[in-house]
Every structure is written in structure tokens, then in C-alpha cells.
Amino acid sequence: MKLLFNTNFLYSPMDGVVAVHAPATVANMVCGFDVLGFAVKEPYDEMYIRFTDKPGVTIINLDAYNLPTEPELNVAGAALLAMLEEIPEPIGFELSICKHIKPGSGVGSSAASSAGAVVAANRLLNDRFSKQDLVRFAMNGEKVASGVKHADNIAPCIYGGVTLIRSIFPLDIVPLTAPELYVTIVHPQIEVRTADARSILKQQVLLKDAIRQWGNIAGLVAGLLQKDYALIGRSLEDVLIEPVRSILIPGFDQIKQLSKEAGALGGGISGSGPSIFMLSKDEATAKAVEQQMHSVYESLSLDHHTYVTTINDTGVRFVNQ
Amino acid sequence: MKLLFNTNFLYSPMDGVVAVHAPATVANMVCGFDVLGFAVKEPYDEMYIRFTDKPGVTIINLDAYNLPTEPELNVAGAALLAMLEEIPEPIGFELSICKHIKPGSGVGSSAASSAGAVVAANRLLNDRFSKQDLVRFAMNGEKVASGVKHADNIAPCIYGGVTLIRSIFPLDIVPLTAPELYVTIVHPQIEVRTADARSILKQQVLLKDAIRQWGNIAGLVAGLLQKDYALIGRSLEDVLIEPVRSILIPGFDQIKQLSKEAGALGGGISGSGPSIFMLSKDEATAKAVEQQMHSVYESLSLDHHTYVTTINDTGVRFVNQ
Numbered sequence: 283m284k285l286l287f288n289t290n291f292l293y294s295p296m297d298g299v300v301a302v303h304a305p306a307t308v309a310n311m312v313c314g315f316d317v318l319g320f321a322v323k324e325p326y327d328e329m330y331i332r333f334t335d336k337p338g339v340t341i342i343n344l345d346a347y348n349l350p351t352e353p354e355l356n357v358a359g360a361a362l363l364a365m366l367e368e369i370p371e372p373i374g375f376e377l378s379i380c381k382h383i384k385p386g387s388g389v390g391s392s393a394a395s396s397a398g399a400v401v402a403a404n405r406l407l408n409d410r411f412s413k414q415d416l417v418r419f420a421m422n423g424e425k426v427a428s429g430v431k432h433a434d435n436i437a438p439c440i441y442g443g444v445t446l447i448r449s450i451f452p453l454d455i456v457p458l459t460a461p462e463l464y465v466t467i468v469h470p471q472i473e474v475r476t477a478d479a480r481s482i483l484k485q486q487v488l489l490k491d492a493i494r495q496w497g498n499i500a501g502l503v504a505g506l507l508q509k510d511y512a513l514i515g516r517s518l519e520d521v522l523i524e525p526v527r528s529i530l531i532p533g534f535d536q537i538k539q540l541s542k543e544a545g546a547l548g549g550g551i552s553g554s555g556p557s558i559f560m561l562s563k564d565e566a567t568a569k570a571v572e573q574q575m576h577s578v579y580e581s582l583s584l585d586h587h588t589y590v591t592t593i594n595d596t597g598v599r600f601v602n603q
Numbered sequence: 604m605k606l607l608f609n610t611n612f613l614y615s616p617m618d619g620v621v622a623v624h625a626p627a628t629v630a631n632m633v634c635g636f637d638v639l640g641f642a643v644k645e646p647y648d649e650m651y652i653r654f655t656d657k658p659g660v661t662i663i664n665l666d667a668y669n670l671p672t673e674p675e676l677n678v679a680g681a682a683l684l685a686m687l688e689e690i691p692e693p694i695g696f697e698l699s700i701c702k703h704i705k706p707g708s709g710v711g712s713s714a715a716s717s718a719g720a721v722v723a724a725n726r727l728l729n730d731r732f733s734k735q736d737l738v739r740f741a742m743n744g745e746k747v748a749s750g751v752k753h754a755d756n757i758a759p760c761i762y763g764g765v766t767l768i769r770s771i772f773p774l775d776i777v778p779l780t781a782p783e784l785y786v787t788i789v790h791p792q793i794e795v796r797t798a799d800a801r802s803i804l805k806q807q808v809l810l811k812d813a814i815r816q817w818g819n820i821a822g823l824v825a826g827l828l829q830k831d832y833a834l835i836g837r838s839l840e841d842v843l844i845e846p847v848r849s850i851l852i853p854g855f856d857q858i859k860q861l862s863k864e865a866g867a868l869g870g871g872i873s874g875s876g877p878s879i880f881m882l883s884k885d886e887a888t889a890k891a892v893e894q895q896m897h898s899v900y901e902s903l904s905l906d907h908h909t910y911v912t913t914i915n916d917t918g919v920r921f922v923n924q
Contacts, residue, residue: 317818448822449815454837456825485810489843492813494770496820497638501769503821504777507828516775522810 299332300405301601304398305594306383307390308465309434309553311444312518313498319390319434320444321594322465325382327394328601329358331402334374339363344380357392357423358399364422365400365411375403387469388557393435396423401440401598414453416440428476435553442597444506461509463593464568466546468537468575469557471585474530479554482526491521511547511563518548518561531556533578540574565590620653621726622922625719626915627704628711629786630755630874632765633839634819640711640755641765642915643786646703648715649922650679652723655695660684665701678713678744679720685743686721686732696724708790709878714756717744722761722919735774737761749797756874763918765827782830784914785889787867789858789896790878792906795851800875803847812842832868832884839869839882852877854899861895886911 303326311318334340339353339362353359362375377399383391400416411419417440421431437445437455446456501517504510528534528551541549541560545567549560558575562568568590579586624647632639655661660674660683674680683696698720704712721737732740738761742752758766758776767777822838825831849855849872862870862881866888870881879896883889889911900907 314817314821316814317821446818446821446825448818448834448838454822456822456834458825483810486807487810487813489804489806489808492808492816492843493637495813496635496817497767497769499817500635500638500767500820500824501775501777503824504767504779504828507825513769513777517769522813 297332298406299330300402301328301330302398302402303327303599303601304329304394304401304439305597305599306467307393307435307438308467308559309390309432310523310551311502312520312524312548312550313495313502314434314446315495315520315523316432316434317447318444318499318502319438319447320460321438321442321597322389322467322589322591323594324589324591325389326599327383327391327398328380329395329398329402330378331399331406332376333406334376336374337372338374339366340374340376342376342378344378345382347381347385349379349381349385355426356395357426358395360426361396361400361420361423362403364419365403368411368415369407375406377402384469386473386475388474388551388553388555389467389469390435390439390553392423392427393420393439396420397436397439398598399423405600413440414455417455418453428480430480438597440597442595443593446503458503458506460506460593461511462563464562464565465589465591465593466541466549466560466562466568466571466575467552467557467589467591468572468579469587470532470579471587472532472556474554474556476554479527479530482530483523484526487522494519494521514561515547518550520550524550527551527555531558532584533582534558537575537578540578541571544570544574546571618653619727620651621723622649622651623719623723624648624920624922625650625715625722625760626918626920627788628714628756628759629788629880630711630753631844631872632823633841633845633869633871634816634823635755635767636816636841636844637753637755638768639765639820639823640759640768641781642759642763642918643710643788643910643912644915645910645912646710647920648704648712648719649701650716650719650723651699652720652727653697654727655697657695658693659695660687661695661697663697663699665699666703668702668706670700670702670706676747677716678747679716681747682717682721682741682744683724685740686724689732689736690728696727698723705790707794707796709795709872709874709876710788710790711756711760711874713744713748714741714760717741718757718760719919720744726921734761735776738776739774749801751801759918761918764914764916767824779824779827781827781914782832785883785886786910786912786914787862787870787881787883787889787892787896788873788878788910788912789893789900790908791853791900792908793853793877795876797875800848800851803851804844805847808843815840815842835882836868839871841871845871848872848876852879853905854903855879858896858899861899862892865891865895867892
């Protein structure tokens with residue numbers, strides 16, 4: 283993404299500006315549909331916020347995605363408006379956004395905008411709100427993006443690492459300590475609308491499949507906390523969502539199979555897709571997995587981007603502070 | 604349970620007898636239907652095994668429950684027969700059982716018999732088989748008892764502590780380290796057949812309920828491994844099975860509510876019932892919970908037994924060795 287402005291020139295800490303990097307996130311984590319997610323180191327969005335005299339929210343786009351700048355229609359704007367509702371004094375925020383995470387890629391582009399905005403704004407406010415408050419505000423951005431207040435991208439973006447959202451109402455976020463994990467992501471340049479990916483799901487599932495699913499999520503949580511890579515690998519199985527949603531993603535089965543043959547622990551659809559992620563124990567394997575992803579999409583003549591990165595334990599990161 | 608024989612007199616290590624205590628177990632653990640279970644210190648069955656010249660399995664009842672002694676119809680016998688199928692040499696086992704865990708109580712009476720038998724037999728065989736093998740053999744006892752090969756009582760009985768059965772086919776057992784927990788169990792003297800408790804369940808469930816359930820099991824596993832008592836308490840919620848099955852257990856809702864008011868972290872149906880269990884952080888609370896259980900069943904004029912115990916980290920225990 284080519285920048286429209288040289289942001290380093292525009293903003294410096296001298297201006298009372300808070301600058302953040304808001305990372306991409308992978309929701310669901312195969313067997314944890316709607317309740318698990320993790321942040322990655324790359325890609326990330328750059329965001330800059332400062333107070334302005336004009337109360338309310340002003341959005342400035344520094345990228346070429348041409349996203350709405352009306353605060354109510356902008357995911358970051360909606361998150362900031364929710365925050366302002368709980369601030370008694372009249373305050374104005376000017377938020378400048380340079381997105382590098384392509385909207386609709388399935389790696390939490392909207393969550394990065396919403397989460398980055400409220401984390402940055404909270405620093406301007408001397409950290410008045412808790413992380414849980416920030417998740418609550420940012421979920422309003424997700425509602426703008428997909429119609430549903432969900433937190434499986436927002437929570438890891440704000441807390442970093444792997445997070446469990448045990449419950450949305452009431453909000454109960456559980457950070458999970460994970461061992462070192464390398465992440466390979468491939469983003470095929472096709473569009474899968476979150477709303478479509480949701481509507482394709484059945485509202486009823488077989489109890490026996492649900493049991494298998496919660497055996498797997500229990501195994502995945504135990505594998506992460508006990509640093510048991512083999513258990514993580516065995517638990518990365520989704521018998522409910524993946525079989526339905528993966529048909530929307532060309533080459534999915536082949537990428538999964540070749541990635542595992544290349545040594546990946548496992549992986550699946552990132553969020554509602556179309557991106558696919560794979561977890562590996564070391565960087566060499568993660569790069570070998572990337573090669574397999576390239577080869578599948580080259581054979582299908584499908585444009586795609588790949589990332590080899592790691593789990594991001596920090597979440598939204600302050601820059602120049 | 605009054606013993607028919609003085610077992611201390613009958614058997615001693617001098618006779619080449621292996622003696623074990625096989626503990627009661629609590630399956631499901633509220634949100635972990637079919638995949639979680641834990642062992643308790645009390646009650647437990649006493650079992651004695653030795654080689655005999657007669658190949659096959661001979662069962663001797665030392666209690667007054669009058670359970671079948673034909674090995675194929677006896678849960679411990681069926682488990683030993685499954686073990687014998689994988690032993691090339693002709694071997695005879697003589698197993699004497701003194702049950703203290705009442706059959707049908709919902710705290711793994713059949714599992715104690717099956718698990719105790721194969722653990723004791725394996726010691727006679729100089730520990731030829733792995734714990735996982737023993738679970739596999741003992742599951743044949745569960746099939747005799749309830750028609751289904753399940754491991755959520757067997758696995759904790761053999762491994763001790765809290766165990767996750769991530770998968771039955773293939774068998775994948777994950778021991779989970781738990782913090783100190785006190786367990787109060789009440790067994791109302793009514794009969795709930797496992798088959799009835801199974802048939803009452805719906806084969807299809809709402810996806811949104813399943814999501815809530817796997818959020819809870821993920822929270823429970825994280826709470827146990829991170830020794831977070833509050834999280835354990837919040838996660839002990841079952842939106843799928845308990846609402847259906849609890850109608851078979853008189854006083855269930857009242858006992859649950861009063862137990863929580865007395866300080867219990869939470870709890871629910873033990874296995875398929877009728878026993879109810881509650882977890883507490885300390886013994887005083889566990890005893891206060893016991894008093895609440897007494898008061899509810901006394902007000903209903905319902906005969907009942909209670910136990911205040913702790914999680915049993917050992918599982919089946921060798922005696923006099």
C-alpha cells in the first residue's frame with residue numbers, strides 16, 4: 283500500500299500525537315469458532331490520534347482504500363464514538379489512519395482499525411479505561427463492519443497473544459499464554475463477505491459434532507498452556523465450520539494438506555476467510571509452508587499475498603513513546 | 604456397606620495378591636460433556652487379584668450387591684477379558700471385588716470396577732501395558748454397563764486428577780493439572796438409568812448454545828491450568844445438557860443455588876446423575892455445601908448420602924505394596 287503522505291513528517295510526539303501500530307489478528311483458530319483469536323506481528327495498520335478543538339470524531343484517511351470518513355460509518359469512528367459516550371467532558375479526536383491490512387482479507391482489518399483507535403485515544407486520556415472497556419468500545423466498530431458485535435479479533439488485537447472470549451455478554455476475556463509459534467498466512471485475492479460466510483452456517487449442529495469440537499478446543503487450550511506442540515497439532519481440527527466454509531475458498535484442502543506435509547502443526551480458515559493460516563514450530567517450516575501456498579495458488583493462477591510472522595504478544599503497540 | 608468377609612485376613616501380599624482401591628469419578632464436569640472427568644478420594648472400591656491355574660476370569664463378590672459373576676456380564680470381567688485377548692500366553696485371573704460405590708449412583712461405579720481390575724491385573728503382569736491400553740480395555744466394561752464405550756470415568760480413574768478425553772477414536776487422553784479443590788457429592792437414593800439420561804438428550808443443538816459451551820470448557824481448562832478459581836467458577840456453566848437432565852433429579856436447582864450461596868465455585872450433575880457434585884476452594888466451604896444438600900433432601904424427605912472429599916491425583920491406588 284503506497285502512502286499518500288509521509289506520516290513520519292506529519293506527526294511527531296511533539297505534536298501531542300499518539301501513534302500506534304494495530305496488528306492483524308486470526309479469529310476462530312480452527313476449533314474455537316467465535317471464542318478464540320490471536321494477534322500476529324505483521325501486517326499492521328498505522329494510526330495517529332490527537333485532540334482537536336472540534337468535539338466529536340474526525341477521520342482522515344492516509345491510504346487509498348477510500349473508506350468512509352463519516353464517524354458513524356467508519357469502524358474506528360464508531361469505536362471512538364462509543365468511547366466518547368462514556369466521557370463527560372466535550373472532547374474532539376482527530377484520527378489519521380494508514381491501513382496496510384486490506385479490508386475483507388479475513389485477518390481482522392476492521393478490528394485493527396477499531397482497536398487501534400481506542401487504544402491510542404485511551405493513551406491521550408492517560409489510560410482512563412481498562413482493556414475490557416476498550417474491547418467493549420471497539421466491538422461497536424465490528425458491528426459497523428459486519429452487523430455483529432464480536433470480539434474474537436478485537437480482544438487479541440488489544441490484549442495481544444492468544445485470547446479466549448469465554449463470554450460476550452457479560453464480556454469475559456481470558457488471555458492464554460502460548461509457546462513460540464510461527465504463523466504463515468496466505469490471502470487469496472478473492473472476496474468472501476463476512477455476512478455470506480455467516481449465512482452459510484447451519485444454525486443447528488449435531489450434538490456428537492459439538493462434543494468433538496469442544497474436545498478439540500479443550501485440547502488446544504491445554505496444548506497452548508502446557509506448551510505441548512503435538513497436542514496443539516492434534517487439536518487443530520474443526521468438524522463444524524470448516525467443512526461448510528472452506529468451499530468458498532479455492533485450493534483450501536490442497537493448501538491444508540501440503541502445509542501439513544511440509545511440517546505445519548495445523549491451521550485453517552482465518553476468521554471467515556478468505557485468508558488461510560498455518561501454525562508451525564519454527565521459521566524454516568513456516569517458510570516451507572509459504573512455498574506450498576505459493577505453488578497451489580500459482581497453479582490456480584490466483585493472485586495472493588503471503589506473510590510469515592509470529593504471534594504478537596503485545597497487541598496494539600505505541601510508536602515513538 | 605457391610606463386608607461379607609474380612610478381606611484383610613483373606614489376602615496379604617504374601618499370597619501373590621495385588622490389592623487396589625479404585626476411586627469414584629465425576630464425569631462431564633458441567634461443561635465438558637463426554638470429554639472431562641475427575642477422580643475423588645472417596646468413596647472407592649476394594650479389589651484383589653491373583654493368578655489362578657484356570658485360564659480366563661473368575662469373579663468373586665465380597666459385597667452384597669449381587670452383581671453378575673459371569674465375566675462377560677460383569678464390567679470388571681469384560682475389561683479383563685479384553686486384556687486377555689492381547690496376552691498370548693494362557694492366563695487365569697481371580698478377581699475379588701468389594702464395592703463401596705453403589706451401582707447407578709452416577710459417580711463411576713462401573714468405571715471403578717473396570718479400571719481397578721485392569722490396573723491391578725497389569726501389576727501382576729509387571730506393568731506390561733500402558734495406561735492408555737488400560738483405558739482401552741476398561742472401556743469394554745463401560746459397554747457392558749451402559750451400552751456405550753465411553754472413557755470420561757475410566758480415564759480419570761486410571762490417570763487420577765482431572766482428565767480430558769480429547770478424542771475416543773483414536774483415544775487421546777490429556778491429564779490436566781488442577782489446583783487444590785474440595786468436592787461435595789450428594790447421592791439421592793433414586794435411580795436414573797444412564798440409558799434414560801442419554802435418550803432424553805436432543806441429538807441436535809443450536810450452534811449458538813454449542814459456542815457458549817465450548818467457550819466455557821475452554822475457560823474451565825484455562826482456569827484449572829492457571830489455578831484461577833474465579834475463572835473455574837464462571838466456566839462451570841452448562842447450557843446444553845443440564846437444563847434437560849436436571850429435571851430427572853429432585854431438588855437439583857435448589858441444591859445448586861444454595862451451594863453457590865454457601866460459597867461453592869459451582870457444580871452440577873455428576874455423570875448422568877442422580878448424584879450432584881459441587882467444587883469448593885476449601886474444606887469449610889465444602890462442608891457448608893454439604894449442610895445445604897442435607898437440608899434440601901431432608902425437606903423433601905429423600906434418603907441420600909453425602910461425601911466431602913478432594914480431587915484424587917493418583918487414581919487407582921495399590922495397597923500394601
